[in-house]
Amino acid sequence: MFNVLLAKDHVKGIGTQDGSAKKDEDFKDKSQRQVQFNPGQTRATWRVRILTDGKYEQAETFQILLSEPVMGVMEFPAAATVEILDPSDESTVFFPEQIHSVEEDVGELFIPVHRSGDISQELMVVCYTQQGSASGTIPTTVLSYSDYISRPEEHGSVLRFDKGEREKRCLVVIIDDSLYEGEESFNVTLSLPVGGRLGIHYPTTKVNILEDMDDGKACLRCPPSSYFQ
Structure with missing residues (x-):
């Protein structure tokens, strides 16, 4: 979960950063690069799709990053690590x-x-x-x-x-x-x-x-x- 100080019409940039998991191979993010909080709103959702290929892989990770807040300031943490587990495909x-x-x-x-x-x-x-x-x-x-x-x-x-x-x-x-x-x-x-x-x-x-x-x-x-x- 990301914690931010909210203000009216608060807007925050969001995106992903590859780790051992790679964009378009292991996951696909949204083209929308901003999350907007309307007045009184304290939670928003930004979806990332995890891709499956039927082959077993060890645990892989990537990050979701927040950046460039508008009408607000950033609080810790500004990044979250996502770990992709693949137990169902293991032989x-x-x-x-x-x-x-x-x-x-x-x-x-x-x-x-x-x-x-x-x-x-x-x-x-x-x-x-x-x-x-x-x-x-x-x-x-x-x-x-x-x-x-x-x-x-x-x-x-x-x-x-x-x-x-x-x-x-x-x-x-x-x-x-x-x-x-x-x-x-x-x-x-x-x-x-x-x-x-x-x-x-x-x-x-x-x-x-x-x-x-x-x-x-x-x-x-x-x-x-x-x-x-």
């Missing part, structure tokens, strides 16, 4: 679904990962697993009672979006064994984005491995001694 990566439920014999589970906003540049993000009631293991040492192949939070788990690409798939291998198990779950999480940010909905998705009734029926037919082998 954002996320899981479109919060929960995935699969059978144990699904084998390879491809979890969609989407991005929105400005997709004109590359983006990289780590997609890794977090153990829950289901246990993970690494490919070289598949352990008994493991339910899936883990994706560690490291370079080998990076997904790379090329320019213009909106969807990638995060692969998790589900281990199918002959042991009866109830429903179990683990999480798959996105982290460490480069070239964008994580979305609020959803940076993590839950994978439910459903109860395998076929394994349960098989065990019911096993001889008693087999339980202790």
Whole structure:
């Protein structure tokens, strides 16, 4: 807000000054270069149009300046800084679904990962697993009672979006064994984005491995001694 000492038929010059934001690229001001206050008027509006281009940009600024008062004097401040923020255009990566439920014999589970906003540049993000009631293991040492192949939070788990690409798939291998198990779950999480940010909905998705009734029926037919082998 600008504070001025007002007088009858008070007129004040007004205009913009480029900063990191540029006139006619990031904003457009009015051709009218004066603001007039009529007798008794204490507030006036001078509009500046902010231009959007659909591309993500860091915060940019420009100034609005008051000058050359007529029938009045200038008070501080005579300039205001306008900051243009662009969060809606920032490239954002996320899981479109919060929960995935699969059978144990699904084998390879491809979890969609989407991005929105400005997709004109590359983006990289780590997609890794977090153990829950289901246990993970690494490919070289598949352990008994493991339910899936883990994706560690490291370079080998990076997904790379090329320019213009909106969807990638995060692969998790589900281990199918002959042991009866109830429903179990683990999480798959996105982290460490480069070239964008994580979305609020959803940076993590839950994978439910459903109860395998076929394994349960098989065990019911096993001889008693087999339980202790």
